[in-house]
Amino acid sequence: MYQTTPNAILLTADGCIVPINLPETAQDRQTVMRSVIRCSTYDCVALTSNLDMWLDDEGLYRHPVNPLATTLARRFGFDWQDYHGPVLITGGADQEGTTLPLHEDRFATLLTSLQSL
Template sequence: MTHTPSALLITPECDIVPVDLPSDSDARLTVMRSVIRCERVDVVGLTSQLDMWLDDEGLYNHPVNKVATALAVRFGFRWQDYYGPVLLTGGADADGETLPLTKDKVLALLASLGDL
């Protein structure tokens, strides 16, 4: 892998797509909404270094995302299914800004997602 994406998109069809998010927070949110295909995003902090972004109304607008649900279960989130495309990013910094995934985190996620 020569280029490290800043995020990974997991579709309900089980596709994993690298995504580059802009550094500007307003532009980043616009791109996130576009790739998740929603107007309002929600975030699940899977760990302090891994966030899963999804459609706040995904239950009503999208099918279950089995890979995202299995990933969330792996991190202890066992009480619900997750719907629609989800975007995996790094956690937030001290100012609440979303961090990009590191190369090591991308490689670990790709290996982990292959096991799901």
Template sequence: MTKIPTALLLTCDAQLVEIDLPFGHDCASSAERRAVLRAALRCDRFDVVALTRQWDMWIDDEGLYNHPVNPAATALAQRFGFTHQPYHGPVLLTGGPDAQGNTLPLLRHQVIGLFLTLQDL
């Protein structure tokens, strides 16, 4: 059985890259997760766009100044009503937050839904 990625990196040229993002609620996994986010997004500061209850899109907080426009990420955000700006640089897609606001890994149905949604754009 194929392992489901915990997150997907959507590059500026619409490539999807599987990322194993550490999950858990302890400080060590949280610090590791932040380090992986910074490395994947190639940034120091990041922010999250809650696309839906199921999907979060992590972005470089200063992407406008550091990266080209990401047409696929912009189209994905627009699909869910985020029409106010283009998104720049690679973005990381994860599961939506739990009841306490903690980031969750992608589940199989969420990965399939992302593939289908991106294919439809």
């Protein structure tokens, strides 16, 4: 089952900002994450304890630079590389390591911030 309101944000390499509804179960969530990022293996950049950026583990070789994701990462101090391909922004992980969706208030704030970049 899916959430009724968007709880993640997809940043495409061509600059689109796409609200995403992640499924409630962890296994289904991982399937959707791989699908929207267009990869079989992904990596996580923990921007903060409550904000993760997911990207194709082989994106450097398969996708163009994602200027919006790179700018966002730099705002959080990750300025040593460019990020490639589609990127999914979610909440942090829980104590078991399960990816959490963005809380509704965090989603709205982040969406507004991204639209101004």
